[in-house]
Amino acid sequence: MCPAAGLWCHLAHFLLQRSLMYLIHEARFLAPDVKLFRIEAPRVARKRRAGQFVILRVHDQGERIPITIADSDAERGDITIVVQGIGKTTKLLNSLETGDSILDVVGPLGKPSEVEDFGTAVVIGGGVGAAIAYPTAVALKNAGNRVISILGGRNRELVVLEDEIRAASDEVIVTTDDGSYGQKGLVTDALQKLIDGGVKIDYVLAIGPIPMMRAVAETTRPHGIRTVVSLNSIMIDGTGMCGGCRVSIDGKSEFACVDGPEFDAHRVDFDVMRNRNAMYRGQETEALDRFMADPESELARVPGHRCRLEDAEVEG
Amino acid sequence: MSNNPIKPKDRVKIPRQGMPEQDPARRAHNFEEVNLGLPEELAKTEATRCLECKKPVCAHGCPVGVKVREFVDLVLSQDYRAAAAKMREDNVLPAITGRVCPQEDQCEGSCVLGKKFEPLAIGYLERFIADWEAESGEVGLPPRAPATGKKVACVGSGPAALTAAGDLVQKGHDVTVFEALHEIGGVLVYGIPEFRLPKDIVRRDVDNMRKMGVKFETNVVVGQTLTIDELMNDEGFDAIFVATGAGLPRFLRIPGENLNGVYSANEFLSRVNLMKAYRFPDYDQPIYDCRDKTVAVIGGGNTALDSIRTALRLGAKKTFMIYRRSEKEMPGRAEEIHHARDEGVEIQTLTHPVEFLGNDKGWLTGARCIRMELGEPDDSGRRRPVPVEGSDFEIPLDVVIIAVGTGPNPLVQSTTPDLATNKWGYIEANETSLRTSKKGVFAGGDIVTGAATVILAMGAGRTAAASIHEYLTTGVWELPEKPAQEASA
Helix, strand or coil: CCHHHHHHHHHHHHHHHHCCCEEEEEEEEEECCEEEEEEECHHHHHHCCCCCEEEEECCCCCCCEEEEEEEEECCCCEEEEEEECCCHHHHHHHCCCCCCEECEEEEEECCCCCCCCCCEEEEEEECCHHHHHHHHHHHHHHCCCEEEEEEEECCHHHCCCHHHHHHCCCEEEEEECCCCCCEECCHHHHHHHHHHCCCCCCEEEEECCHHHHHHHHHHHHHHCCEEEEECCCCCCCCCCCCCCCEEEECCEEEECCCCCCEEEHHHECHHHHHHHHCCCHHHHHHHHHHHHHCHHHHHCCCCCCCCHHHHHHHHC | CCCCCCCHHHHCCCCCCCCCECCHHHHCCCCCCCECCCCHHHHHHHHCCCCCCCCCHHHHHCCCCCCHHHHHHHHHCCCHHHHHHHHHHHCCCHHHHHHHCCHHHCHHHHCHHHHCCCCCCHHHHHHHHHHHHHHHCCCCCCCCCCCCCCEEEEECCCHHHHHHHHHHHHCCCEEEEECCCCCCCCHHHHCCCCCCCCHHHHHHHHHHHHHHCCEEECCCCECCCECHHHHHHCCCCCEEEECCCCCEECCCCCCCCCCECEEEHHHHHHHHHHCCHHHCCCCCCCCCCCCCCEEEEECCCHHHHHHHHHHHHCCCCEEEEECCCCHHHCCCCHHHHHHHHHHCCEEECCEEEEEEEECCCCEEEEEEEEEEEEEEECCCCCEEEEECCCCCEEEECCEEEECCCEECCCHHHHCCCCCCECCCCCECCECCCCECCCCCEEECCHHHHCCCCHHHHHHHHHHHHHHHHHHHHHCCCCCCCCECCHHHC
């Protein structure tokens, strides 16, 4: 085939797909393996409130994964998400750049965070959990709360969105496991210190890895402090249809997608949560290994993604 | 007038033509279609069996009133394109209904031939025409009325919504279908398995609807992305048809239901059908690796049958269907029960699980079940299953699929305060006009009646389309005299 025809074909395909897809306006790394995306999704941007999430699918053989919306701009018509590359799909996502597109984005899903003037609210974000907690911190601040944010990471590099969260907080405490930044220790150490120091805490929001959320729940339980966690269950549709995201709340099954994602931390059965999230560990490892062995063929499936090599050939 | 060369008294001597099937031993391990479709010669022979009744009762037996006699006559004249167009006047999803309709209870159940002989194989002929379109690349599209300038939104893209959209677009309205998932078809794509209804076939019927002028928008969750009020006020829709189905899975509420390996039928089927998990790792969405495992489905309906036959195709070594009543009460289609048995599914009737058992890592290891016996008839008219004291026993299992029914998805209702629902959360709609408590909003299909069949939902779609057309033409919105659901409460 002549190169011109190839290019024309490409362009036609590109334009056809474009109207049906979700364009990435901006993509930049915040930390190693942690990337921020602004994605064109005007209806979602208009509607979303703090605590809600989207489900996205990168290409037509991809899985559907839920990701919390970190921010949105109704006027620009885009939403912001922060993705930590852990499995195949998140790593694939993190190899996309500004100008690429995502095949499917649907939302906003889930119930918004319950926001009112509680008094003093402590917002705890572990690692990329900070990005999920951020919009609720902003909403809590706007509702009149005194917001104390605790940001935790394994090391300095993994503390993300610090500036944004500082702007929405009255006080920020940073903790790192290795002491490379802020206080050395866990977010729960900082929380315990606040409690022991006599700070009257009315509300705690904790978002991060399951062990962290469980530890926060156990820290606040003896003091009867209202504590909320955001549960990142495995989902397919996100509309209550499959029931795969069910979590055990006071021994009763609820769906994280429509009844949550936020739940009273003191009522969550974290063992069930941990087990269910480990259900596909074997397949997840297999998929990741395959992707890491040959990321290019996977990227070629992303609609509208233009391989640098192809560009070079067309120009040549 | 008639294209039938054979005299009526000779027609009854021709036996009903059989549907070629994939061999059970082979098909139990693949996702290809079980029924293979009639070849042209058999279809022509079958068509000659039609008695061409003056009053064709077959059409009355059809919930959407397909003009059977007319399309069969066009098959006889070998004008398949015209036959397809004739069919599409009443049924925009012929490739689908030709496969999944319970014809034995409807058109074929009414066929006069069936009184003394085997009924005309109307379903097979319908499928034949749709398959001919696909093979020839020709499409028989019905004419479209001039544009009315009215905008109609269908919420959901299952059989009710698609049927309504097809009818409304023919009447000249500007129709948009909104779907929450990334794929059009609702239960046709997430629920019904590939081996009964290949997804390419759904896509084909949907593409033909696009050619008729219907617009489709995926990834829109009405109730979340947009509300009904926003559709009317901001997006300018003059009428809305809510057909969101009965998509919420019911669980048994017994201990152990959150163990890994316990699925709702909706999840199990969605992973395999919508997300193509059976092709993992080429497709990303995983499913429990059923190879050489023991899988049980709880329930006796078509969804239970679809689920367990899917597990078999995923490589399960042993498959059980556990149903609490006797086989006589099983709601699944006879043909599908027969297919499942042929493929090796063991049916355990009068049995019910009381607890799912697991290991310390949270994985399912088995079920504790009890035997049941049948007592007095219940509200449904079927004999109520009663537990037999002390009959507990354990079955070792790796996967359990729960297929004991579904409920209404509340997302539309909870964000549309003036839309009346009954105590179970289904939308209240007038039985004949499908008009709801909210002006301009119609509802039909499973979201009104509770879970039923594809063709009944299509019937509701037709009724809704007629009622919407009437409303858009006259502008009159009569309040429903009596909401349809209230009486049964």
